[in-house]
Amino acid sequence: MQFVEPIWSKFKLETHESTLMEKFLFRIAKQWIAGNTASEALQSAKTANKNGMNAIINKLGEHMTAKDQINDTVSEYLALVLNLHKFKIYGGISVKPTQVGLSKSIEECTNNLKKIIEESTSSQSFVWIDMESSEYTDDTIKIYLNLFERYERIGIAIQANLKRTEQDVKMLLEHGAKIRLVKGAYRESKKNAYKIRHEVDENYRKLIKMLFSCGNEFAIATHDYTMIELAMNLSKKYERKFEFQMLKGIRDELKPVLIKKGFVVSEYIPYGTNWLPYSIRRLKERKRNILLLGSSFLHSHRV
Numbered sequence: 001m002q003f004v005e006p007i008w009s010k011f012k013l014e015t016h017e018s019t020l021m022e023k024f025l026f027r028i029a030k031q032w033i034a035g036n037t038a039s040e041a042l043q044s045a046k047t048a049n050k051n052g053m054n055a056i057i058n059k060l061g062e063h064m065t066a067k068d069q070i071n072d073t074v075s076e077y078l079a080l081v082l083n084l085h086k087f088k089i090y091g092g093i094s095v096k097p098t099q100v101g102l103s104k105s106i107e108e109c110t111n112n113l114k115k116i117i118e119e120s121t122s123s124q125s126f127v128w129i130d131m132e133s134s135e136y137t138d139d140t141i142k143i144y145l146n147l148f149e150r151y152e153r154i155g156i157a158i159q160a161n162l163k164r165t166e167q168d169v170k171m172l173l174e175h176g177a178k179i180r181l182v183k184g185a186y187r188e189s190k191k192n193a194y195k196i197r198h199e200v201d202e203n204y205r206k207l208i209k210m211l212f213s214c215g216n217e218f219a220i221a222t223h224d225y226t227m228i229e230l231a232m233n234l235s236k237k238y239e240r241k242f243e244f245q246m247l248k249g250i251r252d253e254l255k256p257v258l259i260k261k262g263f264v265v266s267e268y269i270p271y272g273t274n275w276l277p278y279s280i281r282r283l284k285e286r287k288r289n290i291l292l293l294g295s296s297f298l299h300s301h302r303v
């Protein structure tokens with residue numbers, strides 16, 4: 001007679017295994033995120049301030065379409081901004097448009113961002129709008145320009161891997177926009193984007209030069225030392241208000257060096273239960289991170 005394993009025992013085993021795997025991955029992710037909650041993010045932001053950096057808090061998650069989920073996210077950003085003010089934390093927040101309604105409509109996203117920006121303005125913190133994949137670029141720029149007519153302390157992320165970006169930067173600079181220059185974290189088609197690393201880097205260099213020659217109040221958001229060095233050199237020629245921005249847990253040894261040289265550095269601090277996709281992006285960005293994952297896994301199975 002064949003022994004039939006009760007279905008619940010199998011379920012129990014799988015749950016146990018997946019809990020272990022989640023715990024293991026969370027341990028890796030913890031270097032890049034503040035934790036699951038807003039209070040952990042505020043704590044991490046305080047530490048960033050203590051280390052001489054401004055803090056930029058981001059709640060993880062994107063592509064929200066459920067009304068409750070969008071409203072909860074907006075409320076959480078409103079509470080964050082109030083708390084940044086209450087605890088005298090310098091910096092601001094960074095919001096993904098599809099967290100606050102862009103997956104539904106431009107109007108909904110604009111209205112939600114407006115609420116958040118109004119609260120931030122009275123709390124004196126800055127709001128960055130993250131840039132997501134290229135299907136949202138047009139709408140994100142449109143929303144930003146619309147809001148920038150009324151509110152001053154807002155900025156927009158722009159991605160050097162997109163072929164359209166040079167034109168976007170030109171146009172945005174004509175409006176006096178505050179730009180955060182990034183390389184781009186999303187997988188894009190060959191038609192829209194530079195796919196080879198040195199092409200992205202070349203474009204990033206060109207865009208840094210554009211920002212220094214025609215812009216002001218911008219952010220060079222990269223961990224790439226050759227780009228940081230270029231920005232430092234250009235800052236000798238052009239007197240501009242700009243800052244370096246880096247992600248929590250990446251190039252931590254470089255941040256104090258830049259601060260010591262007199263540059264403004266902001267640390268981007270993500271938090272929330274939706275930490276897996278963000279952490280996978282960070283893992284993929286560097287081969288050594290994959291090796292780190294492998295060795296930590298082996299180590300965790302030894303103990």
Ligand SMILES: Cc1cc2nc3c(=O)[nH]c(=O)nc-3n(C[C@H](O)[C@H](O)[C@H](O)COP(=O)(O)OP(=O)(O)OC[C@H]3O[C@@H](n4cnc5c(N)ncnc54)[C@H](O)[C@@H]3O)c2cc1C
Nearest residue numbers: 130131157182183184185221222223224245246247268282
């Ligand atoms: C403040 C901030 C905000 C961002 N906002 C957006 C956004 O709104 N939209 C968007 O698409 N992308 C955003 N990004 C992500 C960005 O597009 C890149 O994916 C990411 O910054 C990696 O590119 P890099 O410029 O650091 O250069 P890379 O060429 O990827 O890396 C250069 C060097 O930096 C170091 N490094 C880079 N990544 C890691 C890592 N994960 N672990 C360890 N070392 C690393 C390594 O030494 C590497 O050789 C943001 C990045 C920052 C810093």
